[in-house]
Amino acid sequence: MIWALSLPIFIPFVTGIAAFLMRSSDAGKWVSVGGAVASLAASIFLMAMVLAEGHVTGQLGTWVAPFGITLVADLLAAVMVLITAITGLAVAIYALGEVSERLERLGYHALYHFLLAGVCGAFLTGDLFNLYVWFEVMLIASFGLLVLGGSREQIDGGIKYVALNLVSTIMFLAGIGLIYGMTGTLNMADLSGAIAEVENQGLVTVVAMMFMVAFGVKAAMFPLFFWLPASYHTPLFSVSAVFAGLLTKVGVYALMRMFTLIFTGDVGFTHEVLLWASALTMLTGVLGAAAQTDFRKILSFHIISQIGYMTLGLAIFTPLGIMGGVFYLVHHIIVKANLFLIAGLGGRLAGGTDLNRIGGLYKSSPMLGALFIIPAFSLAGFPPLSGFWAKYLIVKASLEIEAWFIAFIALLVGLLTVFSMTKIWAEAFWKPHPDKVEPHFGRVTKPVLWASLTPIIGLAVLTIIIGLGPQPFVEFAERAAEQLLDPSAYVEAVLGASEDATGDAAEEAQ
Amino acid sequence: MKSIILMTAARLLLVLMLVFSIFMLLRGHNEPGGGFIGGLIGATAFIVQAVAAGAAEARRVLRVSPEALAMVGLGIALASGLFAGVVFDPPFTGQWHWVGGDSYETAAFSLNTVLVFDVGVYLVVLGSVLSLALSLEEEV
Numbered sequence: 001m002i003w004a005l006s007l008p009i010f011i012p013f014v015t016g017i018a019a020f021l022m023r024s025s026d027a028g029k030w031v032s033v034g035g036a037v038a039s040l041a042a043s044i045f046l047m048a049m050v051l052a053e054g055h056v057t058g059q060l061g062t063w064v065a066p067f068g069i070t071l072v073a074d075l076l077a078a079v080m081v082l083i084t085a086i087t088g089l090a091v092a093i094y095a096l097g098e099v100s101e102r103l104e105r106l107g108y109h110a111l112y113h114f115l116l117a118g119v120c121g122a123f124l125t126g127d128l129f130n131l132y133v134w135f136e137v138m139l140i141a142s143f144g145l146l147v148l149g150g151s152r153e154q155i156d157g158g159i160k161y162v163a164l165n166l167v168s169t170i171m172f173l174a175g176i177g178l179i180y181g182m183t184g185t186l187n188m189a190d191l192s193g194a195i196a197e198v199e200n201q202g203l204v205t206v207v208a209m210m211f212m213v214a215f216g217v218k219a220a221m222f223p224l225f226f227w228l229p230a231s232y233h234t235p236l237f238s239v240s241a242v243f244a245g246l247l248t249k250v251g252v253y254a255l256m257r258m259f260t261l262i263f264t265g266d267v268g269f270t271h272e273v274l275l276w277a278s279a280l281t282m283l284t285g286v287l288g289a290a291a292q293t294d295f296r297k298i299l300s301f302h303i304i305s306q307i308g309y310m311t312l313g314l315a316i317f318t319p320l321g322i323m324g325g326v327f328y329l330v331h332h333i334i335v336k337a338n339l340f341l342i343a344g345l346g347g348r349l350a351g352g353t354d355l356n357r358i359g360g361l362y363k364s365s366p367m368l369g370a371l372f373i374i375p376a377f378s379l380a381g382f383p384p385l386s387g388f389w390a391k392y393l394i395v396k397a398s399l400e401i402e403a404w405f406i407a408f409i410a411l412l413v414g415l416l417t418v419f420s421m422t423k424i425w426a427e428a429f430w431k432p433h434p435d436k437v438e439p440h441f442g443r444v445t446k447p448v449l450w451a452s453l454t455p456i457i458g459l460a461v462l463t464i465i466i467g468l469g470p471q472p473f474v475e476f477a478e479r480a481a482e483q484l485l486d487p488s489a490y491v492e493a494v495l496g497a498s499e500d501a502t503g504d505a506a507e508e509a510q
Numbered sequence: 511m512k513s514i515i516l517m518t519a520a521r522l523l524l525v526l527m528l529v530f531s532i533f534m535l536l537r538g539h540n541e542p543g544g545g546f547i548g549g550l551i552g553a554t555a556f557i558v559q560a561v562a563a564g565a566a567e568a569r570r571v572l573r574v575s576p577e578a579l580a581m582v583g584l585g586i587a588l589a590s591g592l593f594a595g596v597v598f599d600p601p602f603t604g605q606w607h608w609v610g611g612d613s614y615e616t617a618a619f620s621l622n623t624v625l626v627f628d629v630g631v632y633l634v635v636l637g638s639v640l641s642l643a644l645s646l647e648e649e650v
Contacts, residue, residue: 003600107577
């Protein structure tokens with residue numbers, strides 16, 4: 001059990017080390033792809049186990065819960081690990097065509113896999129302090145990726161990124177300290193029960209808000225999002241795709257975990273704050289995007305607005321709301337990573353991502369146009385693509401609790417998303433290129449083209465599959481939401497299992 | 511500015527501090543110390559060298575690149591954790607082999623994965639601190 005849980009973390013680490021030691025030869029990048037395939041296999045295995053058993057738990061180093069480091073996978077964690085592995089593989093393939101030899105020498109592949117290890121660790125851990133450690137692993141690796149190459153623009157974005165993330169980290173750590181002082185435990189399952197017994201519930205709410213701010217920064221929620229558009233357009237496209245797809249979602253995941261498992265004592269206050277913060281996140285993100293004229297900057301602002309939908313699902317705090325949030329999370333990772341990959345290929349063909357200076361992509365490479373339409377319309381919520389179902393669930397959930405205004409904002413933001421997507425379409429794809437360049441596929445070499453197109457097509461196919469046959473995915477999200485809203489099974493899986501382990505240990509001692 | 515006094519002293523200090531760092535690494539097994547602090551002291555030894563004779567000289571004395579050192583260290587730490595799989599224990603379960611006895615009290619000494627893990631930490635800290643310090647030294 002514990003091995004199934006820890007392999008999705010260990011494989012990227014081993015891959016990263018191996019890729020680093022082979023960084024000066026061509027083997028490094030193939031090790032990277034191979035490791036990503038192995039991660040995918042491990043996460044599929046974990047997913048199968050979770051589907052069969054509900055919860056899979058384990059203890060590192062045989063130290064029993066709640067004292068040792070618990071790894072635990074429920075449906076949400078398992079699907080996040082799986083989707084991380086899928087995105088990880090897609091971007092690892094894309095990187096074959098993008099990452100220059102110089103960046104490979106500097107250790108691009110190692111950092112990339114350490115980032116994936118950090119992301120998987122954050123999804124799988126059942127211990128609050130351990131979660132902090134994985135956030136740090138992610139931060140270090142992502143900072144390395146962000147400034148790799150060291151151009152002036154990158155350092156500028158990197159400084160903003162690190163400064164704000166450090167604020168979030170300090171807030172997180174302070175919250176952990178307070179919570180440990182109040183309850184004497186940091187095991188999440190243990191906390192779930194212990195937090196209700198704290199006398200000073202006011203202080204618990206304060207700590208809950210500290211966590212909300214800490215994870216809100218990571219997830220780029222209003223009003224703490226400004227680090228994201230300042231940094232995401234500077235690094236390689238592979239890097240920004242994996243950032244856009246995964247990093248902010250770790251923040252959303254942590255919010256979902258904390259505010260369903262632990263901080264449910266004062267839902268009327270905490271989730272109300274989250275509700276309005278989500279609405280403003282959606283709105284500011286989409287309005288910010290409307291003002292941009294750079295392919296990647298528009299997409300960056302759209303990450304923010306889409307994050308709002310996910311946290312909105314959590315804030316509504318009904319089974320349907322959480323279900324919508326989970327569905328949104330999965331759909332958005334695929335779509336957003338794909339859009340950044342397309343922006344990368346389009347940018348390379350047309351010679352940049354500034355929409356005023358490029359054009360003609362549709363005429364010269366219609367296939368890329370078709371591939372752009374799929375995730376772009378999915379993002380905006382056109383039926384029958386995956387985004388439609390995600391938005392439908394969220395809007396329906398907010399109508400159910402009679403939050404008319406919130407539902408209105410959610411729909412309005414969808415409309416404004418269409419505006420941004422058509423702007424990209426009109427500028428980058430439709431209008432002729434201002435410098436009379438013909439951005440056809442022949443402008444890049446065959447291997448580079450296929451390394452770029454394979455992941456783009458793969459992710460687009462996934463989007464269509466979710467869109468056309470949403471039933472199993474919706475049912476899955478429903479089960480995941482049930483698990484989240486009823487933490488008793490989670491608690492039992494972690495603490496009950498450890499009692500067995502203690503029993504075993506005692507028997508062995510005799 | 512090169513000081514002949516510092517350069518001469520640095521050569522002696524390098525050896526002394528490296529020995530002391532390994533002492534700290536081993537001492538950390540049961541007393542305050544350990545891989546992290548040992549790695550820091552070891553890194554300081556090379557930083558003194560870099561201050562006295564320049565970063566290029568420190569790199570020459572180190573022989574391998576600090577980044578590779580850190581990665582190998584990480585690999586060693588990871589391998590010590592995964593070794594538990596050989597005997598079907600959960601990862602990072604400490605494996606102990608007592609030499610000349612069968613418990614902590616009676617054995618002369620022990621072979622264990624815990625110390626291997628600490629050696630890994632030592633190399634990670636040594637490598638990553640040096641990697642930062644030497645590139646800063648080169649910038650200045």
